[in-house]
Amino acid sequence: MSDNTNNNRMFTIWQTAAAITVGAQIEKTEGADGPVLDVAHLTKSFGTKTILDDLSFHIKSGEIFGLLGPNGAGKTTMIRIILDIIKSDNGSVKMFGKLFDEAFKERIGYLPEERGLYQKITVFECLKYFANLKNLKNPGDRIDFWLGKVGLIDHKKSRVSELSKGMQQKIQLVAAFIHDPDILILDEPFSGLDPVNTKIVKDIMLDLKRDGKTIILSTHQMDQAERMCDRILMINHGKKVLYGTLDQIKADYRESPVMVVEYEGDLKSIDGVTGMEDYGRYAELGLEMGTDPQDVLKNLMESVKLRRFEMKSPSLNEIFIEVVNDA
Template structure:
């Protein structure tokens, strides 16, 4: 798969504090690549370096064969929304398309198409300040894709959206990827990232922690957990084979299992004396992996890199 964006050994410091430390990753044509991390991990600094808003102290950022980042080929939805409030929706969309050297006639056609798709038909002559927060976010999303970018950077695109609007955004992001757009997605909504991303890059304290294909990451880092509903003694559960820790709330127990456990065999080993009203077994979620790293619980068995 063709590499659209390549970040190699990127480093950035402010005064004496090193914010990002020799990080490297790629974003490929037609994929959704998630960049994740707790607040202060270095995500925004990385994105701002890619966008040329600031410049790295070390490393390289390459966009295909261009020596400089071709901004007209990049779409960017920043976390901090920044549309001109007293400007009409269509005027701001055409203005931003013009800044990207995109044909205005085609931009207007695309704007009308997307306004209809995002339930904003008839809002083209309304000023931005008259829109709700969710409507404004839809307009800014349209602004980021109106010029048909080859690389689309989305920083918290789902923030503040109702469930219906989230589905619209998810569908359109997938459509763009299917048409070949390379997408770099940053979000704290782990359930959406886990659902959408092909690969992920998890950064903590400015350093690469996890990088690779979503399925491979889950296989390597997401150990199994078993949830049992029924009144059981915690000490009994803790002494079951391959149980690393137990969490209990009321009559529900969550058993976190060791890394290489064979789920089917382990289930057969459960004693008949257990009270089981309901039982499920699955891998821990991306959200749980994120919390583990962000809070330094060190519950994961190993840290490192899953190579894409």
């Protein structure tokens, strides 16, 4: 109980300190609403195969930015270029308004898709090593706090090899933000986690967002991306295929709006409806562009008894599948 109290106190102090630090950094470098990451005309090939093809986008401060795409789309290559692990053939990456240099690595936390930790050392030694590499000299308190937060404080002195796969994944997640980075790049953070741990990780991400951190979320889990991301970038074969807020993307994606109704009675043709899929008690009505759904609703109420109606928008998952299949 007292551990939790201490942890909460520490967290509050860090939240305040982090907010001040981040605020100061943002003000100093790019202004409150400027991009923290600006990628311009990025191109990368391996041999004759083009992995990234003239890719440009930017990420705003404090947002959760979804990076989506099928396997082999070039997401991991792009992340590695952003982190300067590999070099691009052309294009530039600016962070906080400046071209990338090694010092920026201390302001980024990274959870790679391929998970791995040193198995023969303790959890504490492992996290301390990663923290030291991020220039955090005395990480003991932070390690205690985050291990408490993910429910692994009792395993602090356990060997990593003694932990379950899910526990190791949480340790790796802690390693990504142990040094209080401004930008977090999380590649498939929910992969392999049970629902309880998925919720813990999701809550931590939202806490970090509230603290002003910018999160780049690369995932195949479209439902998570749809619920959490402020904006998304979808790439396929190294090219940008979708980019913007979820509302923008959905609005741009559907040529005409669709209304779903559940009803009792006899459904007849209605003005403003161009197509209808009627199942007797359920129907999907394709509305003509510019038609006001309220007018359609009024007409419907005159002919049938409505039990439910809603404007149907395509899910991100549907858009993803359609875009990938079209390509």
